[in-house]
Amino acid sequence: MFSICENNNAEEIYRLELEIFGNSAYTLKQIEDILTMPDMYKIISVKNEENVIVGYVIVFNNSDSLEIMKIGVNPNYRKGGFGTILINEMKKSRMQIFLEVRESNVVAREFYKKNGFKETGVRKNYYRDTKESAIIMVY
Template sequence: MIVELKDKKTLEDIAKFENEIFGVTAFSLKQLEEMSEIERYKFIELYEDEKMVGYVILLDSIDVWEIMKIAVDKEQRKKGYGDKLLNYIFNFVQMPIMLEVRENNIPAIKFYRKNGFEKIGVRKNYYHDTNEAAHIMIKEF
């Protein structure tokens, strides 16, 4: 089941995922709370058996949607949950979707390509923890 942001408890669950999956680049609970109060941010969660298995944080940047974060529980990967989240977004978005992904995150890059994203640029030294470049990817509609 896919739903949009439910309540503060959901933000706590997302913050927990953030720490487990993204480490030093994770959004804090405070940041997530602040983002949830801004209309341009959209939080979408995916539940299986009433347990959150993944989420997407989107930002409406006027002429493009930006995927700020997309995550699936490490134990639930390779089950199509990421595809479900993206397909949900694709069904309501009528403008391009952009994202940045670490240059060394080959599984994520393959996942995005499989879902119709194309690389349009590179941001050198984008990730402060490793100085990795970010690949900028976009899906046009």
């Protein structure tokens, strides 16, 4: 059993963000700021049966399309379908969805392909920390 939520607790999202992304996590202030701009950004989360957030997606809406800024699932809940639940929730908008993913992140690229995304381009040296290229994917 799970539930979808758009009214999120910034601190709960931040704790999960730190656990998943470590040094590349958004700060608590960035997450709080995102939550103050509901016309531009949304944080959609999925909660387990204990009402604990186990996954979330941070979405930028530029009114023509949606961009996945971050998507993460608690490591203990991976392979449980929660990432697909979040993607399916976004698909309900019937808007084009795009994202960038590290070229080396084969697991994520395969996950997105399984959910209907196509690789459409490359952004060279996109990631500041490693100078790694990003693969652009579109649904």
